[in-house]
Amino acid sequence: MNNEAYTIVALLKSCTDQKDLQRGCELHADAVDKGLLEGNVFLGSALVNMYAKCGALNKAQDVFDEMTTRNVVSWNALIGGYAQSGCGEEALRHFERMQIEFVSPNAITYACALKACTIIRALDKGQRIYAKITEKQLLRGNAVLINSVIDMYIKCGAHEKAREVFDEFQPQDVFSWTTIITGYIHHGNVKEAFSLYDMMHEKGISPNGVTFTCILKACADAQALYKGEEVHGHAAEGSWLEKEVSVANAVIDMYAKCGALGKAKEVFDNLASPDIVSFNVLITGYVQHGYSEYALGIYKHMRLNKICPNAVTLSCLLKACGNMALLESGQHIHAHILRVGLLGRDTVVANALMDMYSKCSVLTKAREIFIEMHDRDVVSWTTMIVGYVEHGFNHDALKCFEQMQLDGFSPDAITFACVLKACGNIKAAKKGQNIHALLQKSMLEQETLVVNSLIDMYAKCGLTVKAQKVFDQLKHRDVISWNALIAGYVQHECYEKAANCFHCMQVEGFLPDAFTFACMSKVCAGFGAFQLGQKIHSEVVKYGILEKDSIIGTGLVDMYANCGMLLEAKDVFDKLPNKTVVLWSAFMEGYAQFGKDEIVINALDKMIQEGGLPDSITMTILLNVYSHRGLLVNGQSYFELMSEDYGVTPGLEHYTCMVDLFGRAGHFDEAASLIKEMPFSVNLTLLNTFLGACKNWENLELGTWAFEWGLQLHENDGASFVGMSNLFGAFSMEEDTGGLS
Known part of the structure; x- marks a missing residue:
């Protein structure tokens, strides 16, 4: 080979290293012009290698085919190029052709062929190649080839074979150790990966950046904080956090996913030059653990560092805004997305934007983004459906679900769970059954999330037998499965079945959660099972969740009150640190049931003193108390203040209380005026309340007026006839009541 050819070979190597395809083509043309290629x-081989490494496989193949003489280097260049580009089958075809042409493969050829087997998961071919390598005794001392064999076995799922090779040759290079550790992690065997990492450390083999990154990811996924801290220490000893920002990012990510956000922030703050990934992993960690305000703070820091957010950053920030209902911040991010033109190019960002607007209760804007999307995916449709359901637009959710299928999208588990919730909310049993039939044709029939939603839907629709049947067929139950069934029985007052279900749940080893206990307190209240209630109370205390969850506390107060155990109800009430309006109402209702009106009135005053505001239910309880005690002035005063001072719009139940209050006090003109001026339709309960007052005060004229109005609403209402009969009886007109009955 003359000097010119040597020069071109050297220049081609430089082009290969720099991936400079254009310059390589010029050198190729120069070599052809000078007739240097012939023979x-x-x-x-240098040309084939340059074209292959630069991704121009067609050109590499053309040069290779034109070569009159080929050697193992030529074949390796082509086979390696195909393998590097992910064309495993083409690489193996040339590997076989090479041997047909009596060119003997060397260690490099075998390494390339093994990579090709790895790409297409051709385990059988890989094993045959390994047999040839063993026969030629090429493995001993060849770290690259050992690594290729281990990698092939690992990625083809033959872990035991990979471990056999690893244990037999005991490679001392970091690459083989990293390959097998990474393989175990990839296939979920974190325990074995940790064991190998420890062994590697004991043998004094220093991990590289890839090793640290992989093992830290495993610690994050397994929530193994103790191990993550140990690996962090090793990485810090080798200055890997300074040498490779990817290792530092893996440390931040590990701490963030394990909930050690303080440590994650500490590592982040010590970075000399954090990159976009550094910011993203910290922001993601804050959002995942509910610290959305901190995530937005990191975003400001990011902008000050002049680092432009990418799609991952923006999606996380939108989630943060949605979680905190920060509409204005979300709108600013939306404006930035529009400025950089990302909305039309990134479906993930568009989905996050829809979700943010939905959570901020601007469903019209979410729908607008959805309609304008060019490339919707299943998440887009599901996000829209979730938004509809969360805001009570259940019919719209079901229409959206139908359109999704018409457009050729297959619902996922979350989609099915949401539409089943919509069916349950509106008692659409038939629609729910149709969706159940659709589920049976899919691969999601045993998905716990979906089956739990099915149980809940059937229970809410009153089909408790079907709910029980679905529950019985579920192979992998969780606490939510049990809760859905128990809640269904409670809703339909099947208290004994709910209690049996709770017993079975505990027998099967499931620990009840806050929702379970809240349901069971309703069961105990429903049929006066105070002994079971006391057992529930003791379990709640044992698990330490009474003070953490106001729903349980409210349930226990309600349960004790319904069982007539007012001192116990007060004891629970007094111990709860966070008193919600629902808790106050349960406490007041309990005492009101037993005529403890003074305590109810005092409780309202105390509630307001502590900064609480009564709601619609609280006001109903209070007005009932004033009515029973005949405190007309107090009742009128609170009725007038409801809307102005407490933001509660009077409803039919409040008007009924006031009619009762006026009636008991004998103020019939005021009661009749209130009925006539009501902003909504009168019902029989209100008219019968008024009729009862007329009987007590022997007001035949207004009683007859209320009775006749009641007949227009329901001509066969028994309560109205009884009330009118009693009114006539009060006037000693028993002879006329025969015509009425």
Whole structure:
């Protein structure tokens, strides 16, 4: 080979290293013009290698086919190029062709062929190649080849074979150790990966950046904080956090996913030059653990560092805004997305934007983004459906679900769970059954999330037998499965079945959660099972969740009150640190049931003193108390203040209380005026309340007026006839009541 050919070979190597395809093509043309290619296997091989490494496989193949003489280097260049580009089958075809042409493969050829087997998961071919390598005794001392064999076995799922090779040759290079550790992690065997990492450390083999990154990811996924801290220490000893920002990012991510956000922030703050990934992993960690305000603070820090957010950053920030209902911040991010033109190009960002607007209760804007999307995916449709359901637009959710299928999208588990919730909310049993039939044709029939939603839907629709049947067929139950069934029985007052279900749940080893206990307190209240209630109370205390969850506390107060155990109800009430309006109402209702009106009135005053505001239910309880005690002035005063001072719009139940209050006090003109001026339709309960007052005060004229109005609403209402009969009886007109009955 002359000097010119040597020069071109050297220049081609430089082009290969720099991926400079254009310059490589110029050198190729120069070699052809000068007639240097004919019979020159070295120059031909260098050209094949350059084209292959630069991704121009067609050109590499053309040069290779034109070569009159080929050697193992030529074949390796082509086979390696195909393998590097992910064309495993083409690489293996040339590997076989090479041997047909009596060119003997070397260690590099076998490494390339093994990579090809790895790409297409051709375990059988890989094993045959390994047999040839063993026969030629090429493995001993060849770290690259050992690593290729281990990698092939690992990625083809033959972990035991990979471990056999690893244990037999005991490689001392970091690459083989990293390969097998990464393989175990990839296939979920974190315990074995940790064991190998420890062994590697004991043997004094220093991990590289890839090793640290992989093992830290495993710690994050397994929530193994103790191990993550140990690995962090090793990485810090080798200055890997300074040498490779990817290792530092893996440390931040590990701490963030394990909930050690203080440590994650500490590592982040010590970075000399954090990159976009550094910011993203910290922001994601804050959002995942509910610290959305901190995530937005990191975003400001990011902008000050002049680092432009990418799609991952923006999606996380939108989630943070949605979680905190920060509409204005979300709108600013939306404006930035529009400025950089990301909305039309990134479906993930568009989905996050829809979700943010939905959570901020601007469903019209979410729908607008959805309609304008060019490339919707299943998440887009599901996000829209979730938004509809969360805001009570259940019919719209079901229409959206139908359109999704018409457009050729297959619902996922979350989609099915949401539409089943919509069916339950509106008692659409038939629609729910149709969706159940659709589920049976899919691969999601045993998905716990979906089946739990099915149980809940059937229970809410009153089909408790079907709910029980679905529950019985579920292979992998969780606490939510039990809760859905128990809640269904409670809703339909099947208290004994709910109690049996709770017993079975505990027998099967499931620990009840706050929702379970809240349901069971309703069961105990429903049929006066105070002994079971006391057992529930003791379990709640044992698990330490009474003070953490106001729903349980409210349930226990309600349960004790319904069982007539007012001192116990007060004891629970007094111990609860966070008193919600629902808790106050349960406490007041309990005492009101037993005529403890003074305590109810005092409780309202105390509630307001502590900064609480009564709601619609609280006002109903209070007005009932004033009515029973005949405190007309107090009742009128609170009725007038409801809307102005407490933001509670009077409803039919409040008007009924006031009619009762006026009636008991004998103020019939005021009661009748209130009925006539009501902003909504009168019902029989209100008219019968008024009729009862007329009987007590022997007001035949207004009683007859109320009775006749009641007949217009329901001509066969028994309560109205009884009330009118009693009114006539009060006037000693028993002879006329025969015509009425």
